[in-house]
Amino acid sequence: MEKDLTTEAKIKEAATRVFIAKGFNGCSSREIAKEAGMNVALVNYHFQSKSHLFEVVVATVMEEFVFSMIDVFKSDLPLISKTRIFIEKEYDFLSKHPDIPGFIINELGKKDKTFFERINFIDQIRETKIYDEVHAAQEKGEVRKMDMTSIMLLMMGNCHFPFMAKPMIQTIQCIDDKTYQNQLTLHKQYVTEMLVNYLFPTNK
Amino acid sequence: MEKDLTTEAKIKEAATRVFIAKGFNGCSSREIAKEAGMNVALVNYHFQSKSHLFEVVVATVMEEFVFSMIDVFKSDLPLISKTRIFIEKEYDFLSKHPDIPGFIINELGKKDKTFFERINFIDQIRETKIYDEVHAAQEKGEVRKMDMTSIMLLMMGNCHFPFMAKPMIQTIQCIDDKTYQNQLTLHKQYVTEMLVNYLFPTNK
DNA sequence: AATTATTTTAAACAAGTGTTTAAATTTTTG
DNA sequence: CAAAAATTTAAACACTTGTTTAAAATAATT
Structure with missing residues (x-):
């Protein structure tokens, strides 16, 4: 290998x-x-140095992390399909790299802000014009009118949290890895339905 | 002080x-x-020892952490009200202690499982009979039929993630503490509406 | 093939780690 | 008040930390 x-x-x-x-x-x-x-x-x-190695690692991990996101954002699909595919891809990626969200959120939360800014994944997201697309859809009444921050929190929270909280939930619910993994497959469908229904109120 | x-x-x-x-x-x-x-x-x-002090601290923090939950679960209110109040109280608690969810999930994810089991907050939750209550409501068709694990993930994820992800979201969205805090107040309402609508499909 | 540059190694550095010791101090007890 | 117990202190313990040094081994160049 x-x-x-x-x-x-x-x-x-x-x-x-x-x-x-x-x-x-x-x-x-x-x-x-x-x-x-x-x-x-x-x-x-x-x-x-150890710090520099860490920065290199974080940058690479972050890149991999936002790559699938960017890909979906850039695609030529209606927002509702993007939403479904986004969730699908996030769960796919996180099934392979379950520890990454926790790593990013926790390790980078402790570092100073400049550390975060040195890794420019923000521009990458903005370049996809996803913000404009959502805003336009909101004006047309296709997407619920809410701040982009809240949309991100809803999408990311419902995708990442199940992986970050795995050890805790497993202990509370007394379930093994296999059972939890199956539960996640179910959960992905719940999350998709819930988010699509909520974010696209006029749909169906 | x-x-x-x-x-x-x-x-x-x-x-x-x-x-x-x-x-x-x-x-x-x-x-x-x-x-x-x-x-x-x-x-x-x-x-x-440092380890023992850490265990004492974690136990106390966890206790404080589940205390408000338990309180809501035990109350004599319909599930839909419990859901609303649960979210309300979680956001209240987390506004005062925003770093606790990340602390619990991340620090305890790295420790061995026995560490988690030494702190018995699981029994405390079970004693409230909240599981039975939800199950009964599901049989009556009042609550969407889904595993308790998924319900927990939806509830906790949408409450805790906005606080855990604060540094990341702030960097992505370029917003200060005050703005983010205001956004959270809004977000709490979105989350409440979304979860209530999804978990109680027959309601309204 | 000889020389230069690059890579790898083992050893050492000072600083910081968790923990313990034994003496000094304070508090409690009789 | 004196003796005993509990608390606080400074110093030391052995060990690990990130980093550096200088010599050895390998590769590249002329």
């Missing part, structure tokens, strides 16, 4: 795994080096 | 602040001691 990777790529890959699992403060440079099968000094030789 | 508190209480209070803000690995015993105006050794004299 990690045979023909360069040293730099190996370290970055290992760092991504470890950072996501344990957070910036929850792991050491030596742990990352060991995970990559390397020496500690190599990590700093290729990435200058 | 913290004048007539005992040493133990002062340490616990300081530890709660620091742990919630920075996480278990994000702070040191000395930092907690300093925040409490104490010596490092005092922390371990009163709480044995």
Whole structure:
């Protein structure tokens, strides 16, 4: 799997795994080096410092994270289809990377604001013109009139929270991984129906 | 404010602040001691170890966290009112303690499962018979038939996520604290309407 | 093939970690 | 008030932390 990777790529890959699992403060440079099968000094030789390596990892993870979003936003589909596909794709992505939302929200919440701004995924979203599209649809009465912030909170919250809260919910409900995963498939349908009904009141 | 508190209480209070803000690995015993105006050794004299102090803090925070929930569940009101009041109280509580959901979900997700089970808030919830009440209402067709896990995810997700995601959303939307807070008041109403409509389909 | 540049290694650095010790201080008890 | 118990302190413990150094090994260049 990690045979023909360069040293730099190996370290970055290992760092991504470890950072996501344990957070910036929850792991050491030596742990990352060991995970990559390397020496500690190599990590700093290729990435200058633990902080810098972290920034590189976050930037890459964020990019991957918004990539599927952007893709849906840019597509030439009616907003209601975009909504359905957005949820579908989010659940797909999060099933493969369940720890990423928690990682992003929690690790970046603790860093200073400049850290967040250094990673410009905001422009990427704006470039899709999704805001204008929603606004136009609101003017036509197709989409419920509410602030873009609330729409984002509804969409993201109902997609990400089920993955972030997994350990807690599993403990409360006493259910294993398999059961929870099946529950998520059901939940995705509930969320889709609920959000579509609420955001597109005139529909059907 | 913290004048007539005992040493133990002062340490616990300081530890709660620091742990919630920075996480278990994000702070040191000395930092907690300093925040409490104490010596490092005092922390371990009163709480044995950093880990134990953390467990005490988590237990207390969790208790406070589920207290308002329990209160609503036990009340003698129709489910639809309980739903409305639940959301209302959650937003109230979270406005005062916005960092708690993230703290609970993230810090406890990294700990082993036994840690979670040591804090028995599960029984507290079960004792309110809220599960039976929901199930009975579902049989009568008053509440949408869906798993309790999904209901919890919908309720908690739409209440907690807006607070957990605050730093991220603020960066994306470029809005200050005051604006975000106002947005949350609006959002609470949206969430209430959406959830009530979806969970109680026969209503109105 | 010899020289230069790049990569990798082991060792060391100072600073910070959680925790413990033993002495000093305060409070409580008889 | 004196003895005992509980609390607080400063200092030290062994260990880990991120980072650096300088030598060794490998690769690239002439």
